[in-house]
Amino acid sequence: MKSLTPFGEPMKTRIKEHRKELKMTQEELAEAVNVTRQTIIALEQGRYNPSLILAYKVTKALKKEYIEDIFELENEDFKY
Amino acid sequence: MKSLTPFGEPMKTRIKEHRKELKMTQEELAEAVNVTRQTIIALEQGRYNPSLILAYKVTKALKKEYIEDIFELENEDFKY
């Protein structure tokens, strides 16, 4: 189970780590962000390239300043 | 013509301004980012909520550090 996005690479995120630091459940995060739990699961697993606003809302729900704090966009392994 | 996104508000961006500072045409930006010119036009007009990776690529093509430098995500008028 590689959980690849349609562009061939998984989307790396730090959602799960930061969510746990805040002792939040997937369901709580989903509510905070106004999406379904399925969406949170898929994001944590890097299964897709979320919309900008969703990425932003997740970032804020996790108390971070920049989207780049949560979503890993630069990577030695690949270039978008 | 309000150019609203499906969620009811236009997505404000500073693409056009920064593109012009760099003396880039829409077509050049489109090529740099690997999308069609239509996509750039729609983005400049705030007609949709781009994917995170597209937002990132546009940001980098415009030589900015953070996505938030190009896409206005906090606004007094509305909250996502």
Place this chain on the structure above:
DNA sequence: ATATGATGTAATGTATTTCTTACATTATAT
């Protein structure tokens, strides 16, 4: 005034995100 390059509009199609529902597995506590 006209040619040319840059920007805009519109219609239709395809790809991918996100939702919905339902069930399965894992962790935690009692």
Place this chain on the structure above:
DNA sequence: ATATAATGTAAGAAATACATTACATCATAT
């Protein structure tokens, strides 16, 4: 050991991002 909460998987539908093509308008230069 069993109940309960949390996480995961899967299939299908819905919404919307993005592509494609073709034509229209605007700006600038000659």
